[in-house]
Amino acid sequence: MTDVTTLTDSLPAGTVVTDPDILAAYRQDRAQDPDAGTPLALVRPTTTAQVQSAVRWCAEAGVPIVTRGAGTSLSGGATAVDGALMITTEKMRGLAVDTSTRTAVCKPGMLNAEVKAAAAEHGLWYPPDPSSFEICTIGGNAATNAGGLCCVKYGVTVDYVLGLEVVLADGRAIRLGGKQLKDSAGLSLTRLFVGSEGLLGIITEVTVRLLPPQAPACTVVAVFPTVADASRAVVAVTSQTRPAMLEFMDNTSINAVEDMLAMDLDRTAGAMLIAQSDAPGPAGAAEVALIEQAFRAHHAQEVFTTDDPVEGEAFAMARRVAIPAVERRGSLLLEDVGVPLPELPALVQGVAEIAEKNDVTIAVIAHAGDGNTHPLIVFDPEDTDEARRAQLAFDQIMGLAVSMGGTITGEHGVGRLKKGWLRAQLGDDALELTTTIKQALDPQGMLNPGVML
CATH class of the missing domain: 3.30.43.10 (Uridine Diphospho-n-acetylenolpyruvylglucosamine Reductase, domain 2)
Known part of the structure; x- marks a missing residue:
């Protein structure tokens, strides 16, 4: 040793x-x-x-x-x-908000929630909001290009990172980008490091742009008899507008959340959609009406609309806690597959068929508005055969997404669990280019061995 x-x-x-x-x-x-x-x-x-x-x-x-x-x-x-x-990097703490440039310079150990709170104190807003925003760090968010519930309209982490400080594999610390909103000097190295999962360097500082505060949102919740109806309703909405939120939960996840929160969710529903509009004035009213109409046209059994922020946040919280709620039922293999929006109904149906074929329970939640789904495969790790079938389902879901022109990860990163499918998505040439970049910046292969490549 x-x-x-x-x-x-x-x-x-x-x-x-x-x-x-x-x-x-x-x-x-x-x-x-x-x-x-x-x-x-x-x-x-x-x-x-x-x-x-x-x-x-x-x-x-x-x-x-x-x-x-x-x-x-x-x-x-x-x-x-x-x-x-x-x-x-959990002890690398510190944050400074600059209202003149609407930016925040953050050490990587700052929690996403702390960045949001600091921005709010200055009348500003940091949009990226992973479900784990209260416990995940801004450094980890940058390393994985994290998304969240509002990214359907407001984008993901890379859309807010203006600058980075990164320690390279040879120990050099370099600064990329800065507080300027536009910068076309040289290659876009800042974007190269966002989402690189620690393969190219260690992020030690992140400069993010901030927005004016989000306008008050109106929430529309609907339950559907089937997941097919709900997923087609999503496509109907997104073909006409991009709401501030459009989230999906199937029957298994609805019941798991109801077990945890006891908020009187409809346990008989095949699926539930949670949408929000933060468009101002008449535009917001028109968007809400469009969403309601699309939901009803696709067989929604009940449509509930509220502009009460407490009620709206309660439904958002129901979606945020879905993963730990389902996890109470067993160990999970967590998928993060995404497809072009028109393929969402076929993906959801395909996941259901994979669950039946492998005789495993798969709960499906999704950032439906951008086609990013999280099938949660529930299994008992002590049951060898069930664990084997769960892994088969995991692989088949990734294969299904790739076959639809989608991705094996929309926001969680490839990590170690999905790297076997990276070549299928990228192809030989893109994977070779990725490997070339890795070797150029980390010739010894020191950084995060076993991740992605």
Whole structure:
């Protein structure tokens, strides 16, 4: 085993951790990969310089690095590797809002919710809102290009990142972009690093743009007899407008959330859609009417509309807690597949057929407005045959999405759990180009080994 004494001596006391009990707590991320390894040591830096010291030590010692934020990855992107140094950015804290440029400069350990709150204190808004926004970090959001409930209208993380500070595999710290809203100088390196899942460098600072506060939203909720009706209603809405939110839950997820929250959801519904419009004045009223009409035209059994923000947030929360609610029923394999919007009904139907074929329970929730679905495959890991069938279903769903011109991940990242399907989506040439970029920036292959490639 590599001796970390030199590394420990080069950093402030307590920065390097080798306690086995603490290391055990950092082996897995939210994906709960059963094949997770045990890190050589854990480094908890508070500054970019400390990250640089750790990376240079690894480069000299030939030790690989796994980077971790809050450990909320759903694709195994922060799973520990045997003998690798784990660098967690959770203690890299700090945030400054600049109202003159409507930007915020954030250290990577800041939670998404904290960035939102700081922006709100200055009368501004940071839109990206993963369901885990209260516990996920802005560094992790940038590393995976996280999305969320409002991205159907307002976009994903990359649409808000203006600048980055990144520590490269050789220990250099580089600054990319800045507070300017337009910048065409050179290649778009900032965008290259957003969504790179720690393969190209370690993000130590993020500059994001902020918007004026979101206008009050009107919420439209509808229940449908079947998932096919609901998914066709989604296409009907999105072919005419882009609402601020358009979320989907099937019967299994509805019942799981009702078990958790007891908010009187319709347990008999085949599916539920939750839409919001934040368009102002007459435009908002017209958009709400359009949504209501599309829902009713596709056999909605009940349509409920409210401009009460408390009621609206309650329904948004029902969608946000769907994953932990379904997880109460067993272990999960979490999908993150997306398709072009016209293919959404066929994808939802295909997932149902895969569930039946493999005799497994699959709950489907979705950021339906942008075609990004989260089929949640429920299984008992102690049941070897059921676990095998769950994995088959997992692979078949990714294959189905790719066959429809879609993606194996809309917002969670490839991580370790989906990399076997990356070639099927990208093709040989694009994967070769990806590998070339990785080798150019990380010739030793130190950074996040086993992720994506």
